[in-house]
Amino acid sequence: MTKHEKRVRIYGAGGHSHVIKDVLRQNGYVITDTFDDKPEGVHHASKHVNMGARAHLNDFPHQGDPVIIAVGINSDRAEIARILKCSYETAIHQSAIISESSSIGEGTVVFAGAIVQPNTVVGKHVIVNTGASIDHDNVIGDYAHISPKAALCGHVEVGEGSHIGVGAVVIPLVKIGKWCTIGAGTIVLNDVPNYATVVGNPGKIIKILNPKKREKL
Numbered sequence: 291m292t293k294h295e296k297r298v299r300i301y302g303a304g305g306h307s308h309v310i311k312d313v314l315r316q317n318g319y320v321i322t323d324t325f326d327d328k329p330e331g332v333h334h335a336s337k338h339v340n341m342g343a344r345a346h347l348n349d350f351p352h353q354g355d356p357v358i359i360a361v362g363i364n365s366d367r368a369e370i371a372r373i374l375k376c377s378y379e380t381a382i383h384q385s386a387i388i389s390e391s392s393s394i395g396e397g398t399v400v401f402a403g404a405i406v407q408p409n410t411v412v413g414k415h416v417i418v419n420t421g422a423s424i425d426h427d428n429v430i431g432d433y434a435h436i437s438p439k440a441a442l443c444g445h446v447e448v449g450e451g452s453h454i455g456v457g458a459v460v461i462p463l464v465k466i467g468k469w470c471t472i473g474a475g476t477i478v479l480n481d482v483p484n485y486a487t488v489v490g491n492p493g494k495i496i497k498i499l500n501p502k503k504r505e506k507l
């Protein structure tokens with residue numbers, strides 16, 4: 291190990307983890323370990339994957355290099371973050387544009403071409419996916435996922451764990467609750483209650499999940 295080597299461990303070995311690894315390698319990191327809980331979810335290109343923490347929590351090496359939870363399902367990322375006692379790294383692609391007045395929480399990943407405009411707060415373990423556009427004065431909750439090419443206008447709020455689908459558009463001042471799903475290409479014109487799924491143009495609620503199921507998180 292060289293004196294200034296940047297080291298990181300990756301928790302998750304599916305396709306999403308490979309995008310994160312690309313970002314990290316371009317930023318000069320050495321990936322020292324990869325973990326996964328589910329052998330069936332491991333990408334064929336993932337090599338040397340160690341057992342994750344969920345089945346053997348006490349055996350997991352919590353201390354050590356910082357971690358990025360590279361798991362695409364928001365509720366899984368939240369559950370893993372809850373049980374790990376690790377420090378976390380961020381992964382921000384060099385082509386992403388992030389305003390100096392905005393903040394990015396620990397464990398969050400920001401992929402190629404994404405933009406985060408001024409005075410925006412992005413929480414912990416968030417995915418800001420390829421080419422996503424998060425405009426000024428947004429608040430993005432922990433464990434949210436802003437999918438590729440989604441566009442959030444000014445003063446938008448996205449609650450904890452919510453997933454904004456690919457290419458969705460959210461107009462200014464809209465508040466999306468926690469653990470919501472906004473379908474691909476949806477145009478969100480109105481506030482969205484917690485646990486709702488919204489699809490279409492204009493966006494309509496098609497279901498609201500049983501909150502008790504989500505409250506277990």
Ligand SMILES: CC(=O)SCCNC(=O)CCNC(=O)[C@H](O)C(C)(C)COP(=O)(O)OP(=O)(O)OC[C@H]1O[C@@H](n2cnc3c(N)ncnc32)[C@H](O)[C@@H]1OP(=O)(O)O
Pocket residue numbers: 419437438454455456471472473474475476487488489490496
């Ligand atoms: C790099 C990456 O891959 S990042 C991953 C990004 N992933 C995404 O953006 C996926 C987003 N997912 C979707 O859009 C999905 O269609 C979901 C989550 C909204 C589907 O939700 P489900 O609860 O499974 O709904 P289901 O598939 O049963 O569809 C219910 C109804 O909504 C409609 N519907 C589903 N998705 C959409 C959508 N995006 N836009 C418009 N209508 C939709 C269906 O046609 C169906 O209509 P019907 O009842 O008239 O037949």
